[in-house]
Amino acid sequence: MSLLEATPELDLVVWPDDRSCDRTWLLGNIPGSTGLVVMLTEKVDSEILDRAGPSLKVVSTMSVGYEHIDLRAAAQRGLRVGYTPDVLTDAVADLSVMLALMTSRNAGIAMAVAKDGQWPNHPWSPFALCGPQLSTMASSPARKAGFLGFGRIAQATLARLVSFGITHCLYSSNPSSPTNHERDAELAKRYNLQSVTKVDIDELARESDFIFVLAPGGHDTYHIINENFLKQMRRTSILINASRGTLVDSDALARALREGWIWGAGLDVVEGEPNVTLDHPLVKEPRCIILPHIGSATLETRRAMAVRAAQNVIAGVLGGNMPAEVDLSGYR
Ligand code: GLV
Numbered sequence: 001m002s003l004l005e006a007t008p009e010l011d012l013v014v015w016p017d018d019r020s021c022d023r024t025w026l027l028g029n030i031p032g033s034t035g036l037v038v039m040l041t042e043k044v045d046s047e048i049l050d051r052a053g054p055s056l057k058v059v060s061t062m063s064v065g066y067e068h069i070d071l072r073a074a075a076q077r078g079l080r081v082g083y084t085p086d087v088l089t090d091a092v093a094d095l096s097v098m099l100a101l102m103t104s105r106n107a108g109i110a111m112a113v114a115k116d117g118q119w120p121n122h123p124w125s126p127f128a129l130c131g132p133q134l135s136t137m138a139s140s141p142a143r144k145a146g147f148l149g150f151g152r153i154a155q156a157t158l159a160r161l162v163s164f165g166i167t168h169c170l171y172s173s174n175p176s177s178p179t180n181h182e183r184d185a186e187l188a189k190r191y192n193l194q195s196v197t198k199v200d201i202d203e204l205a206r207e208s209d210f211i212f213v214l215a216p217g218g219h220d221t222y223h224i225i226n227e228n229f230l231k232q233m234r235r236t237s238i239l240i241n242a243s244r245g246t247l248v249d250s251d252a253l254a255r256a257l258r259e260g261w262i263w264g265a266g267l268d269v270v271e272g273e274p275n276v277t278l279d280h281p282l283v284k285e286p287r288c289i290i291l292p293h294i295g296s297a298t299l300e301t302r303r304a305m306a307v308r309a310a311q312n313v314i315a316g317v318l319g320g321n322m323p324a325e326v327d328l329s330g331y332r
């Protein structure tokens, strides 16, 4: 029995499908609700909140990202908002490293060769399907890992990259948050890195061999990876995005790949998803790995996210402490 079913105070109305909830259904069923559980695919705006009416106390999303929820509108109505950080950190960090490896090793093209029956036309040859190596060889210069956004997931990704011989970590994050020298020194010591350095976004673009975009979506980061950023990257560098598609200008990235400004890109998210079809400029790029937003898609993690989302809504409805509550103080 699920946690929600086991809570006698709750009277549940459940969208019956295993895909994103139909908005008309939601609008029709939400009036008079006390709590709302959503996925990142449901846009929660004033219309939804007004339709719920004054009974609504809490919105709980089964995701770490919450840019699909209008936080200002929620705060103005005195609502609490729950989300699911921490439980998905490892899964998304795993996937970020996987994307870096898949991209640098041409896994997309290589797999198509084997699974489309093309192997006989592509026999082993010295430089076929070669790409830049993530792990550092004694003879090659140390690889620098760059992070746009340096929260839990970025730091967990860094921890994994240490075993690939990364020695320098650069990161760029919200300009208004103060540099945490103590934390950076502690990370460098813990992972035996030569440096962990906060840099501005241009230096991040110029200096990194692999750039991991792991920052929140929303207005502040919209198209932060644009033509200007991509033109500053090295021709041998790789861009990874496992956060939100809106951070990357897809047209600029397609051009960067087509014209060889960068070596490749690995994306778990694309702006406008899931409407990414064969005519999308990035789908056509051979050096672009695209996965359909599976960052947290392990059985263990999705179960933990569901439990966390249920705990959050129960606490919100019954008035207890939520395991993970979004800080809305800036919106009140
Ligand atoms: C996934 O993208 C999430 O925000 O949980």
Ligand code: GLV
Pocket: 064, 085, 086, 089, 150, 151, 152, 153, 154, 214
């Ligand atoms: C983002 O919320 C993170 O955990 O990095």
